[in-house]
Amino acid sequence: MVHQVQGVIARTKDAPVELTTILVPDPGPGEALVRVQACGVCHTDLHYKVGGIGDDYPYLLGHEAAGIVEAVGDDVVDVAPGDFVILNWRAVCGHCRACLRGRPQYCFNTHNATQKMTLEDGTELSPALGIGAFAELTLVAAGQCTKVDATAAPTAAGLLGCGVMAGIGAAINTGGVTRGDSVAVIGCGGVGDAAIAGAALVGAHTVIAIDTDEKKLAWAKEFGATHTVLVDPAAPADDVIEQVRALTGGFGVDVAIDAVGRPETWKQAFYLRDLAGTVVLVGVPNPTMTLEIPLIDVFGRGGSLKSSWYGDCLPSRDFPVLIDLYKQGRLPLDKFVSEEIGIGDVEAAFDKMHRGEVLRSVVVL
Structure with a gap:
């Protein structure tokens, strides 16, 4: 039929x-x-x-x-x-x-x-x-x-x-965020806010939302952001990095999540993390984008550089658990x-x- x-x-x-x-x-x-x-x-x-x-x-x-x-x-x-x-x-x-x-x-x-x-x-x-x-x-x-x-x-x-799982999974599955961690999320649309919600869910101590739009930063607070950074597109890229370091004792975050997917936002994520910290790319770049960065910085800062595919989720494992958390009022x-x-x-x-x-x-x- x-x-x-x-x-x-x-x-x-x-x-x-x-x-x-x-x-x-x-x-x-x-x-x-x-x-x-x-x-x-x-x-x-x-x-x-x-x-x-x-x-x-x-x-x-x-x-x-x-x-x-x-x-x-x-x-x-x-x-x-x-x-x-x-x-x-x-x-x-x-x-x-x-x-x-x-x-x-x-x-x-x-x-x-x-x-x-x-x-x-x-x-x-x-x-x-x-x-x-x-x-x-x-x-x-x-x-x-x-x-x-x-x-x-x-x-x-x-x-x-799709999007909410991608963000939650970027924080929990790919980034390995756990209790007491500090996290920064660049880009506070649906995927970025989901990453914030995921970080808050597992007990991250400091969750910093970064965006150019004040309205999106207000949304981010509703999902668990503890701090916000409003980006001035005309300011040097280092301005965001310095603001994040000021919120983390001068060190940077344990996990930096790029939910935008542009070379400039990925570089911000790379440099605003602490030594041996983790960078997670979950925003999708377009095929024309390229990245140039000193290789000595990749070596010298250590840590992990990761891409998150669908939040590295396993639907049969993750969907029922997240729905249960939603029903409990925790997500x-x-x-x-x-x-x-x-x-x-x-x-x-x-x-x-x-x-x-x-x-x-x-x-x-």
Whole structure:
């Protein structure tokens, strides 16, 4: 059976998104059909729209989603119809060199649904991050479904599917932040604030939020920032570094997280950390960016320079735990939801995101 539903697509590079009819097949082996309840509007969707990720148009956008499993392939045993799930883009294979070494959070062979969703004329769609959840129904690999507490609000739970997990994981999984640490986060959008929330959750003593926007710094305080640094774009880069050192006894932080992903912000993160401190890059650079830094400084300052892939998360391990913390009132996922919108409002949500007016607009279906 093929299901006709409404979905949001990017038909061509940088064109306005369209709400149109898409065709979704019933699940085959290893697949699950999910009725989407809520899906966040993420920067990654915007990157797809403007051609920043690839040119496999048309794209079916949306990936930060939660919903109910409607049907599964005959061989699927880990999820069943009726399960409330968060969708993820790390369906681990269990067989690659990372999985066989006990590191499935780095799986190098993650997979998606085999069958294709299409337009009415048969044109195959490329689902964003293998998910495509700005739609009433979507077809994914069963491993992309993580069952969690069904009483969690879908609008909040779905955000763990990408940006919020990326930020929390950058702090806890990649950065290894623990009680008593000092942390600086550069860039206080959704991912940066999630890193702040993660650092606060595990007991970091000092959490410094850094941004050019006073409104974003106010948001950061709501997620656990203990100090803020307002960046003056006209001031020397060392100004931010000196302010952070002044807040940390002159030493710098134990973990510096770059949630922007630009050469200048990465250099700030590198130099505002303490000796033997850790730098975590979680902001996504564009392919043209390059970095130049004295190699003697890399050697002399020691520590670790890391990139965080999806917060180095393992969905089956991390999503249920984080949802439990949310239900206990210890993880403020609801605060990330700036507004709830309809499926026809995605283009307007992209504009608000670009202007920095929202942490997350969430499509409710």
